[in-house]
Amino acid sequence: MRIVLLGPPGVGKGSLASLCEARTGLAHLSTGEIFRQEIARHSALGRRVRAFVTSGRLVPDALVVRVMAGRLGARAGTGVKGFVLDGFPRTEGQARGLDRLLKRLGRPLEGAVELWAPRTVLIRRLSGRRVCPRCGANYHLVTMRPRRKGRCDRCRERLVVRKDDRPEMIRKRLAIHEQAAAPLLAYYRRDGRLCRVDGSGSLEAVFARTMRALRRKGWTAPQND
């Protein structure tokens, strides 16, 4: 199965995609995570995207699609199950680019899951989020605490606040999302490839709702990539 997760910052795309990977074997790919790793490595790509990522602006479509073409192309034919993409596509242009790319690879997308939650929930989640700068693991001050206060469970690194999770940046990112969301959702809705899932409540509850929604759509059969 090949699906994408859509929805505003803070709705839980990353957490849900990680759980899908752990429970179903679908590979989780996150453009935000790829960019943060490249920035940390000071690679050429990292230098190109740094200003966009740290200010919450969108990286230009052509560059994002090129990066994903490289990652998905490298995976094709490796025999692993499908994928769940998180944070990509974010615009209608990227969605069209992804469809063109997957058509070339002969691996079309089943569809898109739109996670939604009230704005107050999004702001609460983003402002309480803490991340590990080394492995990218996500935590929350209230709902997903690390075992040892302020330290990553996996690598013991000190947890930090993402630069783009600061209050003024949160408002800006939500506004940027709202601008691009309507045409993106309409693109998938037009041909029946969109399903909506309530992203509020616990991660387990959201996972169960998502699996039910996927089954209703008939998208659950894992296929080789």
Ligand code: AMP
């Ligand atoms: P995220 O981790 O998904 O919140 O992404 C963090 C930042 O990476 C975003 O605010 C953008 O600057 C950049 N980014 C991630 N994915 C995309 C995308 N599909 N298109 C454009 N920019 C992106």
